[in-house]
Amino acid sequence: MTAITDETLMALADGELKPAEAARVREVLRHDLQLAARFASFAESRALLSEESGTDAIPEHLVLAARRLGDALAKADQVAEPNVVSLEAAATRGARRPDRFKAMALAASIALVAGGVVGFALSGLQQRDRLASHSPMDSIAVSSPVSDLLFQLASGESRQVRSGSEAAVTDITIVSTHQMEDSSICREFTTATTGTQQTRVACLRDGAWRVHLVVISSGGAFSTASSAQTADHFLEALGTKEVLTGDAERKALARP
Amino acid sequence: MSDFGNELVALLPRLRRFARSLTGQAEDADDLVQAALERALRSRSLWEPGTRLDAWIFRIMRNLWIDQIRHRKVSGDRTTLHDAEQLSGSDGRVVADSRITLADVEALLAALPGEQRAVVQSVCIDDLSYRETAERLNTPIGTVMSRLARARLALAAGLDHNESMASVANLKNPR
Incomplete structure (x- = not known):
């Protein structure tokens, strides 16, 4: 088997490889992240420069999806929604004014994000949470069963918790564990009860877990993905240094 | 619409x-x-x-x-x-x-050495095959491919650089 050169990756992206060779290279790409990323760069540069538009019939569902996106972009261009600041937009703005977003992320020890569309909802929060959001040093303490799970579960593991007086059962799944730049530990996890899923970020300081971010998603699978994205932005802004797994994760979570 | x-x-x-x-x-x-x-x-x-x-x-x-x-x-x-x-x-x-603008792409293309720009123009913009490009430019096909690969990697690096200028990752090191 010959090595896969840049020229080969490029030729694949440009449709210049013979079918058998193309199939061989694609099979390698299926499992090789680095080669795949390099290949994608060649495909992307071609796509960006290409003006050719083609005449194939386009499937109707793609046309509909394109129109939906077009309408949404047109609307976003015109309407500013009161009381809801998109976190993603904030992050985007923050990217141009980095200090500001960082300050915001740190100050908003608890940020509640609501709706299928991700946004910081500044209204409609429970009073307690709203108060918390105005106090930079504040955050939500977690109940002791949840605290135990945050100490015990490895990333990817799930458990059910019965919450307080209510009979409701909550599924808790740990998503990831982060070693922060200030050497504290933060964990991203999801909680699911009937109808609501939340993505949360909790950090361990002085032996206690406190929740610093709650993202509520109401709209099924796709909003879960954008909630994860929001949590990522948040952890990034807080200063995540490393994602811990396996032994490193167990060690970091060991109670003193 | x-x-x-x-x-x-x-x-x-x-x-x-x-x-x-x-x-x-x-x-x-x-x-x-x-x-x-x-x-x-x-x-x-x-x-x-x-x-x-x-x-x-x-x-x-x-x-x-x-x-x-x-x-x-x-x-x-x-x-x-x-x-x-x-x-x-x-x-x-x-x-x-x-966040790529048309001007970004044009600037990167303009910054390429002329011989690389010519192969990019021929393959990526005019949509000619490697062989047709080799004939058009009277250059061996191997040379066409190596120039094209170098040019595309330079473009990709330039575009990624433009992106990383605005990257959220920069938040970690506010200046």
Whole structure:
């Protein structure tokens, strides 16, 4: 088997490889992240420069999806929604004014994000949470069963918790564990009860877990993905240094 | 229909073509286009007016495709696009960073050595094959390919640089 050169990756992206060779290279790409990323760069540069538009019939569902996106972009261009600041937009703005977003992320020890569309909802929060959001040093303490799970579960593991007086059962799944730049530990996890899923970020300081971010998603699978994205932005802004797994994760979570 | 809607519908052939070059299969390619349009819809606040809409969606598509491979490493061969969507830590933040303008691309092209620019023009813009390009420029095909690969890597590096200038990762080191 010959090595896969840049020229080969490029030729694949440009449709210049013979079918058998193309199939061989694609099979390698299926499992090789680095080669795949390099290949994608060649495909992307071609796509960006290409003006050719083609005449194939386009499937109707793609046309509909394109129109939906077009309408949404047109609307976003015109309407500013009161009381809801998109976190993603904030992050985007923050990217141009980095200090500001960082300050915001740190100050908003608890940020509640609501709706299928991700946004910081500044209204409609429970009073307690709203108060918390105005106090930079504040955050939500977690109940002791949840605290135990945050100490015990490895990333990817799930458990059910019965919450307080209510009979409701909550599924808790740990998503990831982060070693922060200030050497504290933060964990991203999801909680699911009937109808609501939340993505949360909790950090361990002085032996206690406190929740610093709650993202509520109401709209099924796709909003879960954008909630994860929001949590990522948040952890990034807080200063995540490393994602811990396996032994490193167990060690970091060991109670003193 | 909105102007954006018209623009996006007009972009579909190019989005499909890019998806096909990534996946190698027409069916997977259309799934990827659909998933990218949906992700773009959910992330619409990240697109910055005045930058290239096509570049933004290309980048979303590329990230989805790479996420799928990353996920496959963990979960095995049955990984679907939908699984990749669910993958936490998927490169959502990179979506935010694709802010390429027409001027950016033109500036990068202009910065290439003339012989590299000529092969890029012939293959990527005029859509000639490597062989046709070799004949047109009276250059061996191997030379065409190595010039083209170098030029494309320089373009990709330049575009990634433009992106990283605006990257959320910079938040970690506010100046």
